[in-house]
Amino acid sequence: xxxxxxxxxxxxxxxxxxxxxxxxxxxxxxxxxxxxxxxxxxxxxxxxxxxxxxxxxxxxxxxxxxxxxxxxxxxxxxxxxxxxxxxxxxxxxxxxxxxxxxxxxxxxxxxxxxxxxxxxxxxxxxxxxxxxxxxxxxxxxxxxxxxxxxxxxxxxxxxxxxxxxxxxxxxxxxxxxxxxxxxxxxxxxxxxxxxxxxxxxxxxxxxxxxxxxxxxxxxxxxxxxxxxxxxxxxxxxxxxxxxxxxxxxxxxxx
Numbered sequence: 001x002x003x004x005x006x007x008x009x010x011x012x013x014x015x016x017x018x019x020x021x022x023x024x025x026x027x028x029x030x031x032x033x034x035x036x037x038x039x040x041x042x043x044x045x046x047x048x049x050x051x052x053x054x055x056x057x058x059x060x061x062x063x064x065x066x067x068x069x070x071x072x073x074x075x076x077x078x079x080x081x082x083x084x085x086x087x088x089x090x091x092x093x094x095x096x097x098x099x100x101x102x103x104x105x106x107x108x109x110x111x112x113x114x115x116x117x118x119x120x121x122x123x124x125x126x127x128x129x130x131x132x133x134x135x136x137x138x139x140x141x142x143x144x145x146x147x148x149x150x151x152x153x154x155x156x157x158x159x160x161x162x163x164x165x166x167x168x169x170x171x172x173x174x175x176x177x178x179x180x181x182x183x184x185x186x187x188x189x190x191x192x193x194x195x196x197x198x199x200x201x202x203x204x205x206x207x208x209x210x211x212x213x214x215x216x217x218x219x220x221x222x223x224x225x226x227x228x229x230x231x232x233x234x235x236x237x238x239x240x241x242x243x244x245x246x247x248x249x250x251x252x253x254x
Contacts, residue, residue, distance in 0.1 A: 030078040038081035072145075084143040091126045091151035091189070091199075092169060098133050098146040102126075107155060111171035116184040123188020127151065127199035149199045151189055156182040156203045 030038070042048055043057035058066075060080060068075035076084040089095075093110070094103040104110065104122050113119075130149060137147035156178050159167040171178040182203055191198035 026084070027076060027078050030081045034079055035081045038079075041080070076143075086143060086145045086148055087150045088145045089130065089148045089151050090146060090153070091130055092153040092155060093122070093126075095126055095130045095133060095146075095151075098137075101129050101133075106168045107171055108159070108168045111177060111181055114177065116180050119181045120184040120188040123185040123201070124191070126153075127189040127191065130199045149197075150202060151199050152202050152204060153189070154182050154185045154201065154203055155205075157205050 038044060041056065041060070043053045043060075045053065057080070061069075061077070065075075065077050068077075072086055072088040074085045074087065076082060090097045093106055095101045096103055102125055104125075110119055110122065130151060133147055134149050137143070154171070155166075155169040157166075157170045158175055158178060159170040159173045171181045186201040186203060189199050189201040
């Protein structure tokens, strides 16, 4: 008698479900006293230079609190009235992972237009909708993934081999075109306000996509390889357009 496939799947997955960790408990929200005290601290004073505000804030964090900020799900710090924040937010061709939004063609399709001003306009729409969704999320105390302002886009990998499998996220195989469209998208996302960004673009690359070797299949922990008999390391294998990104394509915090 053969077991039903669904039963086999259930039996296989049951141990994983049983050993899954329970979600971590969030700390209690800040008290009225903590909110009032934090509001008077220098890092909350928008008239001060940004460097001074950053130094003041970081200097107040404990080691444990600093570590808690090093992952995409940054923990809240109630004593300083700092809410939780999730750095993982998608917006490569629309912000729709957080609900209804304007959707554009995938990046490879946008690249086929060879139209940098058009890509700039797409970035503007994405970030305007991201800002609107963020404002609504904050009003409802929602700090979940996909409702933040750090957009994990554009993907400026050079699409060298279709076997990679994610080439549709890129602007194609031409480094010059990628640099122009990547710059346009970043500037569209971030806006032109002299003090505040509308959202933050985070151009991404994964070095293994630039290395013509079947062995270099992971972006991390990849040792030096030999290609055509010549020992190389990953940095030396990167084209100049990836090893040194276009300065205007790299966001700088205000």
